[in-house]
Each structure stands twice: as C-alpha cells, then as structure tokens.
Amino acid sequence: MLGRTAASLFWMSRYMERAENMARLLEVGHRISLMPGAIEGHRDEWRSTLLSAACEHSYSQKYGTITAQQVVDFLIFDESNPSSIRSILRTARNNGRAVRTALTRDVWESINSTWNELVAVKPSELTSDRLPVFLDWVKQRSMSFRGAILGTMLRNENYYFSQLGNFIERADNTARILDVKYFILLPKPSDVGSDLDMHQWGQILRSVSAHRAYRWFYRNSGYKPWLVAEFLILREEMPRSLLFSTSWICTALAGLENLHGARYGVHGQAEEARERLRSGRMEDIFQSGLHEYLQNFIMANNQLSRDIGTTYNFP
C-alpha cells in the first residue's frame, strides 16, 4: 500500500472521530447554557467549550467577546477555523476522496453523503432550537461511518490504518476534555473526594456520552470526581477511556505487524502505554497531579501518532 493511502485512511478516520467529539462538546455547551442559574456562568461554559476544542485562542483573535451565537457559528460553520465541524468534515471527505479506491462503497457513500447533506444546511436556519437536532445528526453520521468501516472493510492494512486514526483521536479527545473540564469544575484540590453538583459533573460524562454508562457502572456512588476520572482513564469497559483507546491502537498495530511480518518501535511504544494504564492506580495519579498526568498522556499520544507516520512512510 502507498504511504499516502495509509496516511489518508488514518486522517479520514481521525477527522470523522473529531467531528463527533466536537458535536458532543457543543451539545454540552448548549445544554448548560439552557439551565436555570446558568446565566451567570454561561460565558464560562462556552469558554470551557472553546478550551476543550482547543479553539479558544483562534476564537479570541476573531471575536472580542464570547457570545453563544458566535461560538456556535465559529465551531460549526466557520471555514477559516480548521476545527469547525464544516472544516473537519471537509478534510475527512477530501482524505476519503483521495483514497476512495481503498474504501468500500458503503464507507465512501457514508462520508460523501454526510458532506452533501452538510453543504445543504444554511447557517441562518440553524437557530438555537434546531441546534440539538443538527448535532445529533453529526454524531449519527460519524457513527454510520464507523459502522460502515466495521461492517464492510476487510481486515487488512486499510482497516488497521483507519482504526489507528480513529483511536489516536479518541484518546486525545477524552484526555483533553477531562483535563480542561476537570480544572474548571474543581478549583480546590481538597474537593477531590467530595460530592459535587450533579449537573456539572454530568457534563464531563456527557461530553463523552458516558453519563448513563457511569450510573450503571458505579451504581450508587453519585458523581465523584475520583470515579469520573477513573472511568475515563483506567476502565477498559468504557469505550472512550484512555485505556480502551490505547488497547485498540495496540490491536491495530498488532494487525499490521502480523500482515507485514515486521515489528517496529511504535509497537513497543503503544504496548508500554497500555501497560502503564493497566497497572495505573488513581491514588498515584492524583498524588502526582492529574493535570500533569493527562498532559503527559497527550504528548505521548501525539508522539505515537507522528511515529506511526514516520514508520509507515506517510508523505
């Protein structure tokens, strides 16, 4: 397979995953802004949305103040913002177009019709009451895309490279969301063990579609910062956790190792990361600092992404 093809598959899946996460972040922002008592804090909420999306800097360069309408427009339609849903879906589709020979018809048509439908949406029609429906649609499209991949693609290089992109992105997103939201919600380190405002903690979990799963998993525990962090970092049962994502990355890399009959540095790198997570304990993580822990994870994950590119000759 061409290195270019591998790169395009990788980025196509990364961007489709990113679109879904962006939609979730916006969903949470929108939800909070509608809550009673949120009037005071809603600017903070949109700011936290921008921070989680790593768009705060570019937003503040374009707009002086934070307003819901501007943030929504910036994160959904703005073509000058490479992280807007529109830009993300365009990049995903361009990568898909470049390698459509490597895609099944179902995968291609899923990604292509997503773009065609998005182009038909007029920003002026997306009023506040229509926003949830639109964001739901974005999530659905991303899931349909992933479903097409899982259900129709041969388990060959094409599949493994797309999975690598998908889960490197997911790990990055979960780590970033946890990092940003946690610190906004938790000003004092002494609050770590306490029961906090249900609504606020619910939103971290909602950002990764895990609020129901959390209740099932921890039953009667309520929202505890400690457990929320554990759920999103160390629990392999949770499909957006760092451990789950890293395990999936290892599986995809093992698939390539098996196909090529060649093992490289990236294989060891990913497996070490997985072992660190498997043997990780929340006490230790909080002791040495959650923020540092997540920052280190994000850096290592980025490094792994770059190293995969170098190893497999991405252009």
Next chain:
Amino acid sequence: MAQVFNEMQDKSGAVRSPYLRVEEWLKTLKRKDAERARQEAENRFRRQGITFAVYGDSEAAERLIPFDIIPRVFAASEWRRLSAGIEQRVRALNAFIHDIYHRQEIIRAGRVPADVIIQNAAFVPEMMGVNPARGIYAHVIGIDIVRIGENEFYVLEDNCRTPSGVSYMLEDRETMMHLFPELFAHQRVAPVENYPALLRKTLESVAPAASEGEPTIVVLTPGIHNSAFFEHAFLADEMGAELCEGDDLFVMDGALYMRTTQAPKRVDVVYRRIDDAFLDPLTFRPDSAIGVPGLFDLYRAGKVTIVNAPGTGIADDKAIYTYMPDVIEFYTGEKPLLKNVPTWRCAETQALTYVLEHLAELVVKEVHGSGGYGMLVGPTSSKKEIETFRAKLKANPRNYIAQPTLALSAVPTYTASGVAPRHVDLRPFVLSGDRVRVTPGGLTRVALKKGSLVVNSSQGGGTKDTWVLED
C-alpha cells in the same frame, strides 16, 4: 444551417430501425416515472461522488454532469463502418507520431510543412529518437465525431494526450441498466464494462522489455482538485492499480519506485493523467510540483513506460488536424474512411479573409483550446460577441481555425417540456497496445439547451448511454 438529421426518425417520420425498441418504450414511459428515474440517476451520481470541478467556479466547486435517461443507439452495421474508420485513423495517428519523432518522412515528402511541426508548442524535441515499447505513442485515444446525415460522419477532433470521459461512458451504462433493466432484456447491447480490463491488458502489453513477471501499473493523478479526479480514481480502482500522486513515486538506481507502507515497490507502467509539461521537473517545467524528478530519463532509457507518451499532442493539435486526410493516406496507403470537417487555417491570408467575411456562419476555435472555451459559434452569437471575437482573431490569426457550423444530428432527450430532439456528438475510446481495440459506443455528449450545438460539460452539456446493437 442544413436540415438536422434526427437519429430516431427519418424525414418521412418513420422510426429508424435501431430505435424501434426505444421508441416503443418512450411511448409507454410516463412522465412521473421518467422524472423519478432522472432524479434517481442524479442521486446515484451525487452519492458516488461522480462529479467534476469547474475551474474558476469556487462556489459550486463540484458539479454533476447531467445524465439523460434516453439512450443513443447505433445499429451493428453502422458501427462496423464507423469503427473501421476509427481504427484506420488511430493507426495513422500512431504512425505519424512515430515518424515525427524519427525520420520525419512526411515532412520530407512535402505533405506537412516543417514549421507546422517544429514550431508547434505541442512538439516535444526531447522525444526525438525515443523508441517506446511496440512503437506505440498514443495508447488511449478519444476521437470526437459528429454525424450530420444517415451516412455522414465527420471527425471533429482527435484527443491523443489524456482524453477523459471514459468513466462517464461506464457509469452511464451502469446507471441505465440499474434504472431500466427491461430495456436490455429485449435486445443485445454490446457491453462496455470490460474497458478497464482491456486498458489493463493494453498497459501490460507495453511494459518495458526489462520488467520481470507481471508488470506493476500505476495511475498518476495531479490530485483531488483536478477536474477529472473521479475518473483517475475510478480507473485505478477498476484496474486494481495504485492511484499515485507525483511524490508517491521516486527514481532510484535506474528504476521507478513507489513509496509504500513497507519497502519501496518497483513500477513498470505509468498511466499518467497529468500534462507533459508537469511530468518531470528535471526535463520539462522546473516549477512542476506534481511530477516525478528523473522520470523522463528513465523513460528514454526504456526502464519505464509512460502512457500516453510525452509529445503525442503533436498529433491532435488543431493545426495538424487540417492535414489529417493526407496523414492517413500517407501512412496507410488508403483513402480516409472518416471525413475531416473542412477547415480554414486563419494563418493563411486567403482563408483569413474568407473567415472574417463569414464569421456569422462559422465556428471559430483556438488552435490549442479545449473544453469549448474561447470559441465562437457564429450563428448563435450576438453581433457584439462576433465583433469582439473579430478583434481577437485579427490580432492573432495564427491562433485560430474556422469550420462551417455543422448541423449536428439530434437524438430524443428528456427535457423539462417532455421528450425533444437535442444535438449530440460522440467520443469513442480506442486502446492501442498488442492490438487496437475500439470500445463499442463511447461517450455521447448532448447539448441540453434547445438549439445549442455546444456539448461540452463545462458549458452545460450532458451525457447519454450509447448503445451498439449486436446482430
């Protein structure tokens, strides 16, 4: 303009025999069903991303070429005659290119003036003395043909560089079989679906002699922003070949390789869909970022085959076109089976005088133009447009040729106001390698606007499925 030849009905109103079935079907086709089929065809094309880019049109950066649901039909006997003429022409074109880049006998014989060749921008001096596999230069040729009467076909243009449109020919047939399978049950339509397999066979047959085992073929594309990108990807997929961009390929130790996720892989045949000028920055345009440095030297050394060969443009240039009847006779020793459209070379004073006096009746084209850009269709242009064009023509007469406005044949077409005749042309695709293969049918382009003679997709033309009936 002369009487328009209607391919479905003769002058007396009787249905011509190839169209008997189609006419019966049209009689029973309800408007709502036709509309539904048209809509479904459009959705199908849109869903699959069968689009083309219109340069300079950023808003609608991707457009669909409208598909007309009514097929165009040739009888087996009509096609036999047509394809014999096409094959003759293709053989002559390849012999001509070979001669131009070797002894130039045709110039010595005084049949084509030397300056028309040597001073032509499409002449590639670097090709002098190069011997491509099997002596074939233009492996893929599209010949644009118009019909103006029962037995009157004219070649409008030869496309010997990187002709496009074959993916539309194939998708039009797929779409038609999907929408109206019953039409294919009652008569035998010659299949076109094996084109990609035949293209692959052709490409394999011209692999360098030195290549071992099954040759590795790649399709070289300028990338996703090219107007024909869909076709590049489509053909690569159908042939089971990698779709490469320039920087996926590199030259090492006297061979061409592609960068893969594992070790570099040797490449034998490059089916390139980028222009000569951009192929290799070391030989041609140094600013080309889409080519492969060193590719041309490898080619000259016979280590890799480039399809079509560089320099084939010398054979499809509009200035050369006017000499084609001589060219065919010179190399085949036969009279041309297909006619050229009578053409005035504006570079010649007498011709220019005539053209300037008759602008309102003629079609004037740029010698190097394509895609229907920069041309004047006299009879359908306003006085003002004609005068503007006159000034351009006078300023640079060498840049233009002129032809009579042909009454292109018309074929029933589904329009907003029901079924009505619209003008068409035809681009059959011809492969040359171990042998010459003419695809039965080709791409029919149709001018959807009433009375319009411009069929180019960039100017609002559509396409039709083209049938050759089998006996």
